[in-house]
Amino acid sequence: MSQPNLEQSIFEDVDVGGDFTVGDITQIGSQTVIQQKPDFFEPALDRYKPSTFKSPNLISQLLTRLTNQRFLVLAGSSDVDKDSLAKHTAACLIESLSAQRMEAISKEWYRSSDPQSIDIELQNTEKTTVFILTQVNPQSFGYDLARIQKAANLCKHYIVMSTDVTFAAWRQPSSTKLFWYELSRGSVADAPQLINTLSQEEALSNWYHHHLKQPRDRLLALGLSFFDGLFDDQFFAALEEIVERVWQRRDASLRALDYRDLENLHTFFNFTETKNQGTKIAIRFPKQRRTLFKIAWHSDRRQILSALPVLVDLIRQSVVGRLANLELYGSDTKCKEIRTVIAETISDIGSISENAIQTTLLQLSADPNTDVQATAAYAMARWRDPEYSLDQQLFKTLHSWLDLMQARHIIAQVEAILRGRNSESSKSSKAEDYIKITVALTISYAALYDAPRGMEGSTGLSQECCDLLEKLATDPSPVVRDVFLSYTLPRALQIHLRQLRQWLQDKIQQQVSPTHSHSAIINFNQAIAASLAGTYRRDSEATIKILEHWEDEGRKRLSEVIDPAKVTSRESLLATVARTYGEIEPQPELGQLTASSIVDRLQQMLQGEKHPFVREAILFALCRQARSHFDEIEFQLQSLVANLQESEWQEIADLLSDIYVEQRVQLSGGDYWSAKPIQIGNYSYRYQIWTKQARPQTQIEEAMYHSWLTSESNPAAQQIALRAANAFADRVDRDEEQEQQRILNNLDREQTAIVPQPKQMPTRSTYNPLVKHFVPWLAVFLKWLQYGLFKRIYCNALTGRWSYYQNTVSNILPEALKQDLSSRFTMAFVIGRLRGLGSRDVQIIVDLLDLSIVIAKNPGSVVIIGLLLVGGLGWLLTLFGR
Structure with missing residues (x-):
């Protein structure tokens, strides 16, 4: 059955078994899916099948190459309809595979697709697929066709690509000719439907x-x-x-x-x-x-x-929040597609007459939405295409826009446009900022038209682009710098990392100045890290070499005197390295870094590092990797926390809490949906409630309660586990218990008011380091006596591992007292929840911890019990002495 939405069902007990949607999140059974725009569509190739489309004689050669290489590039004469031939080749291959009892489908990409979407689609598509990529240019794939072929082979798919760019312009090594086919009018003369009759x-x-x-x-x-x-x-x-x-x-x-x-x-x-x-x-x-x-x-x-x-x-009207026509703007894909095709139209018109589109470009530039500004930027950047040969026109326009003396009339036009729109953004931003942002976005696209330095004679990124990069990187406007870091730099580095690495290092080090706050340096470092993580996917070797070089530079500059309040160029460089490792998505299937090897590198950086600025960056990176790959690195993370300072524990506990919430939402097999959702970021999620049996534990609960909490040799892991358990209770578990009880008691279908817990008056912590050893020892002794009378199995377990239990409680007790002081109710809830786990070790530890908290909070009882024990021992000694 179909589940009601959240607003309809928040007062109802809804059985598990259907689908429901909350915001932009679709819950399907146990799967939570964040809806994303598709970058591919499935063409109907009926009219391109051999039975309906006249095949040229060369089709057998094309199929042989595609079958052998899994990748075929159709290039050559612009008078050949290469797009139709690509679809026909795909249709023929699918029929051939079908004859071999191998089922395959086809997918074609949108022209507005993110070039990296092909990598993701190849990996995520399970069924054998023939991908059709039409009108491809070198900048779409960073001039690297071999990488695409490797990905196709690895994922067992096929790719047919068409391009109007010459082999020389692609600057490919001769080895790529294995999957390259040069077409001419003569080669398809026997298929006249593929020939352009309007070529002149x-x-x-x-x-x-x-x-x-x-x-x-x-x-x-x-x-x-x-x-x-x-x-x-x-x-x-x-x-x-x-x-x-x-x-x-x-x-x-x-x-x-x-x-x-x-x-x-x-x-x-x-x-x-x-x-x-x-x-x-x-x-x-x-x-x-x-x-x-x-x-x-x-x-x-x-x-x-x-x-x-x-x-x-x-x-x-196509940008988010302005959707008014479903046919025009019914999806993110449609919105992006219409911006792309109109940008190309404006570009073509501008190549005929730049003056004709000047006002159009300024109207787009004067919009507060970056997607709109990027449309103008993309239109201008296309003039760098060799077919236009309008480089000088482009750079002349961009320099005139940046030169405030020359740009006065342009600024006046933008100001008039902003006044005409009477928007709030026109009051908060300067006209010159809009212009500079568009220039920054234009360079982000324009940089892609230069082949990487050293590739088949390429000189790399043009000097004009380099000059504009320098201007934008040092622009005083924060909004311009933000766009530069978010858009311009990542695209430029994707292709030109090797050329720009020293310039990039200089920029990282130049950020360290009295005029830049710590937060400004962090934002800059994080932007560089995100950019480098993007380049890693294209050029992992160069990216890793740069990170290793920067790390070596940081080690060489290590000083014996560390000023925690001062960030030097060394700290900025090392923090950028750490944050980059946090942003990198491991690709072990391609023989590159794994999450485990990334954590190893971060652990090596952490050892011996004293500066809090760098340690904060390392912790951030560890948390980023742990969020996506916790199962893979859990053991390493447990070991690593032993090297953390107590002030850094909370960041790990917060991470564990976030992971728990995500895993709890994914947990399936329950009996009802919760009425109260969990908030994760901007989205609300409901989770499942178990009433007929105990809820299964999440993977992170298994790790915390049965590994971290019981790790006697790692007190930090034990205390972090307890801190995390309290966070679990505050974020989910207490609400879950209330929901479960409400359902079990069959309460009325109205929202049960959750009685807020009274705020506790701050009290002075009663924990004293002097009782760290005596209180656990006393608790173990008293529990040993109690178990001896009522639980002989537990008594034997305690007798055999007295030291282990005493040390474990001694390690955890300081954190338990802090959490109890913060919220007695939550700490009591956690102890109750841990008691129900069924593990004997955890049961004994929790019993001892509970008693230790009582003893430590009531020091008078310690004195009384101590006197009784001393008196009792004295009486025994006297008795035996007689």
């Missing part, structure tokens, strides 16, 4: 002006070009905005456009059906779009220019 500008002009006889046909061709790559529903919704708001006002006789109007355009566009998302409309030969705009510029320029303000509105 004159032929395209004739088609546009004479074959498309009606003005509406030409407008539709322009509209399809504006929104190249969208699915049909989104395409028509976007086109209607332009038709109704602009073109019909210019020509009242123009009726709404519909599917029947597409019949004359199949020569220019591909219409690809999908399994469940409609029809994808894309230009067959991408370079023709810019040529078409050039042709139309002379006759329909006003139609093109009049559409630009509408394109700006479509972009602005």
Whole structure:
């Protein structure tokens, strides 16, 4: 049955067994799924199958290469419809696999997809899949095709890729020609449907002006070009905005456009059906779009220019929180896709006339949302494509925007735009900040067009990009620096890490100055760490070498005198290294770092490190790795905490508490859903309640209660375990017990008021180090007497391991007294919960601890019991003496 949502069921006892959604989180049985946008869709390849699509003779060669290499790149002449050939090749391979009784499916990526999504999709897709990547350029994969082939082989999938970029421009080693196929018009002459019949500008002009006889046909061709790559529903919704708001006002006789109007355009566009998302409309030969705009510029320029303000509105409405039209903005994918295709349209128009889009770019730049600003940035950065050859135009524009003297009229335009929108953001941010942010975002894309230094003769990142990086890195505006660190630097380092490593080291060390607070240095170091973690996925070898070099530099600068209040360049460098290890996602399947080896490196850094700034960074990194890989590193973490200072224990306890909450939410097999949700970040989760049997323990509870708590040789682990147990109780367990009791008592279906615990008056801690040994010894002795009378098995266990139990309680007692002082109710709850675990060792430890707390909190009783014991021993000695 379908579960009610949280608001409906918060007063009800709901049986486990269905699905329910809370916010953006979908709970399916025991699985919690955070909904994410898909980066791939499943095309329907029926029209590309051999039975319906005329195969060129070379198809057998293509299939052989794809089968052997699991990766095929279709390149060569721009007059060959490589996208259609890629789909046909995929369809043929799927049929071939099917004939061998091997089932396979196909997936095609969106043009707006994050390039790294292919890695994730390859790893997460279990069923054999043929991935189709169309219109790929070198910057999409950091000029590294071999990495993609390796990933495809490792995951047992196939990839068919099409590109209009030459082999020379890809700058690939000769070994990659094994999966590279250079196409020409002659090589597919026997499949004329793959050949561009409008390859000459004159032929395209004739088609546009004479074959498309009606003005509406030409407008539709322009509209399809504006929104190249969208699915049909989104395409028509976007086109209607332009038709109704602009073109019909210019020509009242123009009726709404519909599917029947597409019949004359199949020569220019591909219409690809999908399994469940409609029809994808894309230009067959991408370079023709810019040529078409050039042709139309002379006759329909006003139609093109009049559409630009509408394109700006479509972009602005696509950002989160402004969704108004499901066809246009029904998902994150649709929003990102429409921004991408419109950015490419603006870029193409700007390549014809930069002045024509100047206002458009400024309108996008003056938006407070980074996604909108990034659309303008991406549009300008595309001018670096070799097909445009507009590098100088781009850098001239960017430098003029950054030069405040030259940019006065630009700033005035942005200020006017902001005033016109009358937004709160226009009052809190300066116009020049909006401009600089757009420049920073533009460089983040522009840097990707330079091949890494040393690759097939490349000189690396251009000097113009390097100069702009330096300007942005030292900009006085905090918002500009934030964008630089969050967007510009990560993208630049993905490809140019080796070239920028010394510059990056200098920047880390230059952050240490009296004008920068500790928090500012931490934010900078964390941003660098996140960027380096991103580069690790592409170039793990270079990333690790840089981290090891920086760590060596830090060791060499170690001084005997440490000023905890002062952060030097050494501490900044080492903290960045540690934080990077925390951000790295291990990839053991590729022979790289594992979570265990990362923790080993962090443990080595921790040993002997005295500066709190560096130790804080190491702890942060350990917590990051433990959150994702606790099971793998639990034993190492238990050992490592012995080297922590007591002031650092709380961070580990907080981590353990967070992991417990996440594991508790995932725990399945219960009888009811909780009525009261747990808050994790911005999301609310419900968890399952057991009423018919004891709840199974989470993995972290098993570790805390049966390993850490009983580890006599590691007092720090024992005390942290007890502190964590108290946190478990405060965050979940006490509420869970109330929920369980409410259900068992079959209370009315109304929310049971939780009576707040009265605040305890602060009291002075009664713990004295002098009783650390005497109180546990006394508790063991008294319990030994009690067990001797009522629990002979426990008495024998205590007799055989007297020293172990005494030392364990001695280790835990200081922390137990602190927790008891903080909240007696919670400490009593934890003791009760631990008693019910069923483990004899834990049962005895908890009994002893409970008694020790009572004795330590009542020192008078210690004196009385001590006197009684002394008196009793004296009487025994006297008795035996007689």
